[in-house]
Amino acid sequence: MTQREKVVEHVSQMIMALGVKSVRMDDVAGSLGMSKRTLYEMFGDKEELLSQSMIYLIRQRKRCLSEQLAYCNNMLEVLLESVRHLSNYGSVQEMEKRLAFNLKKFYPNVYERVKREHTELGIADLQYALDKCMEEGYLDPMVDVELMARLFLSTSGVLFTEDNIIIPDGVSREEAIGAMTVNFLRGLASEKGLKVIDALLAREPRPKTLAERRMMNN
Incomplete structure (x- = not known):
């Protein structure tokens, strides 16, 4: 799993636990032990990160249902x-x-x-x-x-x-x-x-x- 994929997975978990409104870039960077600058270099902006994380959740649910x-x-x-x-x-x-x-x-x-x-x-x-x-x-x-x-x-x-x-x-x-x-x-x-x-x-x-x-x- 790449660093980008790890970030997306982590933020998807934050979304499920806290909701989209409560996801802050400072918190994401801090919880992953990286700088906020690195986070922005990877995704450009918060909306891109949220988009990728929500799409990850959709695909993850599809995989789980297929297994079931x-x-x-x-x-x-x-x-x-x-x-x-x-x-x-x-x-x-x-x-x-x-x-x-x-x-x-x-x-x-x-x-x-x-x-x-x-x-x-x-x-x-x-x-x-x-x-x-x-x-x-x-x-x-x-x-x-x-x-x-x-x-x-x-x-x-x-x-x-x-x-x-x-x-x-x-x-x-x-x-x-x-x-x-x-x-x-x-x-x-x-x-x-x-x-x-x-x-x-x-x-x-x-x-x-x-x-x-x-x-x-x-």
Whole structure:
């Protein structure tokens, strides 16, 4: 690992622990035992350092998720199990949402750069996964994979970044995006793919519909 990579990793940990607003170049330099001048020579300015550190966090999370899903038998299972992991880590999602909010408020240029990087990585990953599903016969051959990947990422991203999206009471954002993802994949699936989806969904209790939730509350 190069010195630059060590700095990026260290600052990414500071961001997770303290938030972007609390990261100061003096503190970074002091904690790493280097001069602030060296830090600026390496990154140019604080925004570049924050950008690189946030992008590192995005890629690190992707690596961790890939390791957690190594047991899956095919790419369609990977996509569906990713949804389950998402639903189980709501606190992580909320923390990332706060990070994004503060980044947008205090460092809008960094926010836009990281958002673009995150979106393009997400589209590339989802398109790759859907292409693999197509090769394995789990998707309808008429599906436009690139179009569906871009539409889905732009829609699902809004659920996590926009507070003005109205979600029914009692439904978390993670549940909402999980339901949307399952129905998205069902809409793309071939008969072979539908069997895999139904088999995986059968392992977990069926989520209650809004009507069932209302009846329980009456």
